[in-house]
Structure formats: C-alpha cells, structure tokens
Amino acid sequence: MCLWFHSLSIWTALVTISFAQNSTDGVRNANHVFNAIHAVMRHPILSEYPNGVSFFLATVPKGIQFYHGTGEEHPVTGLEWLAFEPEHSLGFAHRSGRRLEPSERETSQKPLQKEDPLASTHGYLHTYVSAKDLRLLYLxxxxxxxxxxxxxQDRILFNDSIPQNERPGGGRPGQRSEVEQRGKKLGGPPSEQARALQACQMAEEKWAGRIDGLLRTEGDFEIILCNFERDLDFVRISETKPQKSSGNDSHGPGGKKPGRMPGRAVTSRYDDVRGHQAIIDFDHVVSAYTYNLDLFPNNTKLPQLSHITPEELIPIQLAIDSMILNNEPSRSAFNWQAVTDVVIDRYSVQLRSVAEGDFQSLVALREKLETSLEPFIDYRDYQNSYAIIDSCQRQLIPQSAPDSGLASEAVRYILHRICTTFTYTLLDSQMDLETAVEGFAELVSYLSWIE
Incomplete structure (x- = not known):
C-alpha cells in the first residue's frame, strides 16, 4: 500500500517546523557542527576538511603510552610534544639526531670534508606513560x-598573537630556532614554539591549571604537554638507527613535516586512538559555527576566519574560558559521534540514490521511500506526519542521550531534516518527480557527507 496521497498542507507544516528549529542558535550551521562531531580524531576526514573551528574538552586516561623524538638522551622536563605512535616520533628523532664526530665514522681514507654533507646521525626515541588522567583541550x-x-587557534585561542611572517606550515627556510623554557631548550619552528609556550601559560594562569595541554592533529595525533615530569612516568630512551643527513633539514621537534608511519597508513588505526587513548567530551563543545559570523565568504568550501574582526571573536574566547573553568573533561559523556556514524551509515546511500534521480516514475520513488519509512508508520493513522517524523528521528538516538547541548541539538536537527524530507516526499500528493529529486539533491548538498 503506497501512501503518497495527502494534501499540500503537510509540507507547509513540516517546513514551519524546520524553519522554527533552524532559527535557534543551537542549530546554526547544524550541518557543519554535525560533520565536525563526525570528524573528531579521524584523520582521513580531517585531511579532506582541515579547517576546524571547534573546541572540545578531552581526556587521555592514566597508563596510556606515548613517544617523543629528539636529539636529547635525557628525560624531558617541562613543556614538549608527545605522539601517540612511535613511528610519528621516529621522524623527529631522525631529523633531530646529533652529527657524529669524525672519530665515530668509518672514514676509510675518504676526506672528512666530503663526508660532512651526508654525515650519519642518530637521535633518541623516548617512551612515557601518562601518570594520571590528562585533561586536554582538543582543537x-x-x-x-x-x-x-x-x-x-591563532585567531581565537591565541588572539592574533602568533607571528605570521613564516612560510606556511613551519619555520623559516633553513632556520632551526630554539627558546629557553624552564631551564631547557624548546625546539621547532618559531610559530610552534610560540603556540606551545602561550598555550601552557594560558593553562596555568588563565585557566587555573585545569588543562594539562592541547590535543591536535597533523600527520598523526599529538599533544602539546605542559609538564612532562608532573604528568608522565618515564619508561625508557632508545637510540635510533643512524640516518644520512642532507644538511638542509630545518624541522626540529614540534615542527611540520611529521614523521611518516612506514608499513601502515594512519587511516587504518584512527578508531583505536579515538576509542581508548583519547576520549572526547561531546557534552562540552564551543564552535565558531554557532556564532553570527560569515565563515564562508564568497561561498568558500572551507570555513575561514581571516576576515573576521578580533572583536567578533571575543564571545567565542569567553565561551572557551567558561567551558574550561566550569567543567571537567568527562570520560563518560554521551558519544554523539557514534550517533553520527549510524545516521550516515543508514541514510547516505539512500539519499544519494534518490538524488541521482534514476526513477522511471514518482510512484517508483515513493515505493522506495515507503520501504525506508515503513517501520515508523502506523497504518491506522498514516496521515500523522508528526508521528512518522518523530519515530524516524528517535530510532537512531538512544533514550539515554541528553536533550540539551550543541551536539544534541545539531544531531537531532539533522535527523529531523532527513526524516522530514522522506516523509514530505512520500505523503505530498501534489509533488512531481522533478521536485522530489531536487529536494533530495539539495539535502545531499547541505549535508556534505564524505563517503
């Protein structure tokens, strides 16, 4: 029994519901908030959409093993970078290795001056374990x-205080700079030094020590940890395999061009990191998407902040401060990312299939839609569009899910819009095939899901 006869008044009611929800602050840019939640700690998606504008509380549990690559064979004190994977840190250890003295090389009658450009070097791979639950701000x-x-981070978190006169993604060509911090030298490009030092100063002074560092993503996931000796237990230090140096490598610890992961891809293991090594608190999120800002000037694909005035960013800065000062990162927060997974798994193929418009008639399209909606229809009251939409939406959201919060509002709105589109297309007897397909194509474009 196909249920595609109904009055146009249904659509009017459904559109009213959608517009009413879309006018609230909690679902402004709901599609982008939804996708940001889905992309958290997932390298393949982040590589496709690298411009993040959201901030989360996060926890790394006690007992998680970490790595640090360096040219120093003594345990780190104070501030430095940590990697989740040893291969990531090995790249920095190789580039940070000391140049061997002539007496340590096998010269075999070759002039020393000809060997120096390709001198053999080695570094050190440090292994540590988190000594407590680490409280982090995830960017x-x-x-x-x-x-x-x-x-x-540069415009919102650090309030335009980071020097921007360097080449994109790292230090100045040919330069390796170091600064003194807590009696030791901090390596890496000047801009990264500034970010790390300022982040830890803010953690201690502005946020009253409630944050231990920053959690970030590059070639892999990393932590800027403010106090190694306080927050980590030392495990061991290993000397790395000697490498041939070209003499022009300008990237030290914390710099760009991160260590590769030989033998396996980053994409094959992000779920493990996300699942137990770093726990994101989706109950507490601050996102620039929810503010009255034009983040997509001239219809750019990725969000941009360069044209936003510093004054317009102040409310976001204050919200981040409030989130940190008034909340502890929760290890038991509801996992809204898991809900985004099931939403995309259930609907992405169906939505794209309808949007492609490969139907001989509207009847054929509605038969396909009715098959999807049948579990949510009470055939004694098939005209009850509100009940269909409500049942459709609730099917993928557990009763234990919180009713409030940015993640909740964004995910609920996206599901509402999907269920509304399915229901309206099925029940509105005045709709033609072209209009139906166009509605699904617009929805697919709005969602912008990565397959």
Whole structure:
C-alpha cells in the first residue's frame, strides 16, 4: 500500500517546523557542527576538511603510552610534544639526531670534508606513560597542520598573537630556532614554539591549571604537554638507527613535516586512538559555527576566519574560558559521534540514490521511500506526519542521550531534516518527480557527507 496521497498542507507544516528549529542558535550551521562531531580524531576526514573551528574538552586516561623524538638522551622536563605512535616520533628523532664526530665514522681514507654533507646521525626515541588522567583541550581539524588549518587557534585561542611572517606550515627556510623554557631548550619552528609556550601559560594562569595541554592533529595525533615530569612516568630512551643527513633539514621537534608511519597508513588505526587513548567530551563543545559570523565568504568550501574582526571573536574566547573553568573533561559523556556514524551509515546511500534521480516514475520513488519509512508508520493513522517524523528521528538516538547541548541539538536537527524530507516526499500528493529529486539533491548538498 503506497501512501503518497495527502494534501499540500503537510509540507507547509513540516517546513514551519524546520524553519522554527533552524532559527535557534543551537542549530546554526547544524550541518557543519554535525560533520565536525563526525570528524573528531579521524584523520582521513580531517585531511579532506582541515579547517576546524571547534573546541572540545578531552581526556587521555592514566597508563596510556606515548613517544617523543629528539636529539636529547635525557628525560624531558617541562613543556614538549608527545605522539601517540612511535613511528610519528621516529621522524623527529631522525631529523633531530646529533652529527657524529669524525672519530665515530668509518672514514676509510675518504676526506672528512666530503663526508660532512651526508654525515650519519642518530637521535633518541623516548617512551612515557601518562601518570594520571590528562585533561586536554582538543582543537579540531588539522590543527597542527599548515596554512588556514591553524586559523582557529591563532585567531581565537591565541588572539592574533602568533607571528605570521613564516612560510606556511613551519619555520623559516633553513632556520632551526630554539627558546629557553624552564631551564631547557624548546625546539621547532618559531610559530610552534610560540603556540606551545602561550598555550601552557594560558593553562596555568588563565585557566587555573585545569588543562594539562592541547590535543591536535597533523600527520598523526599529538599533544602539546605542559609538564612532562608532573604528568608522565618515564619508561625508557632508545637510540635510533643512524640516518644520512642532507644538511638542509630545518624541522626540529614540534615542527611540520611529521614523521611518516612506514608499513601502515594512519587511516587504518584512527578508531583505536579515538576509542581508548583519547576520549572526547561531546557534552562540552564551543564552535565558531554557532556564532553570527560569515565563515564562508564568497561561498568558500572551507570555513575561514581571516576576515573576521578580533572583536567578533571575543564571545567565542569567553565561551572557551567558561567551558574550561566550569567543567571537567568527562570520560563518560554521551558519544554523539557514534550517533553520527549510524545516521550516515543508514541514510547516505539512500539519499544519494534518490538524488541521482534514476526513477522511471514518482510512484517508483515513493515505493522506495515507503520501504525506508515503513517501520515508523502506523497504518491506522498514516496521515500523522508528526508521528512518522518523530519515530524516524528517535530510532537512531538512544533514550539515554541528553536533550540539551550543541551536539544534541545539531544531531537531532539533522535527523529531523532527513526524516522530514522522506516523509514530505512520500505523503505530498501534489509533488512531481522533478521536485522530489531536487529536494533530495539539495539535502545531499547541505549535508556534505564524505563517503
């Protein structure tokens, strides 16, 4: 029994519901908020959409193993970078290795001056374990990557205080700079030094020590940890395999061009990191998407902040401060990312299939839609569009899910819009095939899901 006869008044009611929800602050740019939640700690998606503008609380549980690559063979004190994967840190250890003295090389009668450009070097791979639950601020997107992916932290978090006269994604060509911090030298490009130092100063002074560091993404996931000796237990230090140096590598610890992961891809293991090594608190989110800002000037594909005035960013800065000062990162917060997964798994193929418009008639399209909606229809009251939409929406959201909060509002709105589109297309007897297909094409474009 096909239920595609109904009055046009249904659509009017459904549109009214959608517009009413869309006018609230909580679902402004709901599609982008939804996609930001889905992309958290997922490198493949972040590589495609690197410009993050959202901030989350996060926890790394006690007992998680970390790595640090360096040219120093003594345990780190104070501030430095941490990697989740040893391969990531090995790249920095190789580039940070000391140049061997002539007496340590096998010269075999060759003139020393000809050997120096390709001198053999080695570094050190440090292994540590978190000594407590680490409280972190997670910056979404490729927040340790190049160019515009750094805008959110530089403009919002650091209030335009980071020097911008360097080449994108790292230090000045040929330069390796170091600064003194807590009695030790901090390596890496000057801009990264400034970000790390300022972040830890803010953690201690502005946020009253409630944050231990920043969680970011580049070639892999990394932490800027403010106090190694306080927050980590030392495990061991290993000398790395000697490498041939070209003599022109300008990237030290914390710099760009991160270590590669030989033998396996980053994309094959992001779920493991997300699942137990870093726990994101989706109950507490601050996102520039929810403010009255033009983040997509001239219809750009990715959000941009360069044209936004500093005064317009102040409310976001205050919201981040409030989130940190008034909340502890929760290890048991509701996992809204899991809901985005099931929403995309259930509807992405169906939506694209309808949007492609490969139907011989409207009857054929509605038969396909009715098959999807049948579990949500009470055939004794098939005209009850509100009940259909409500049942459709609730099917993928557990009763334990919170009713409030940015993540809740964004995910609920996206599901509402999907269910509304399905229901309206099925029940409105005045709709033609072209209009129906166009509605689904617009929805697919709005959602912008990465398959």
């Amino acid at each position: 979404d997107g490729m927040s340790a990557g190049p160019m515009r992916s750094l805008e959110a």
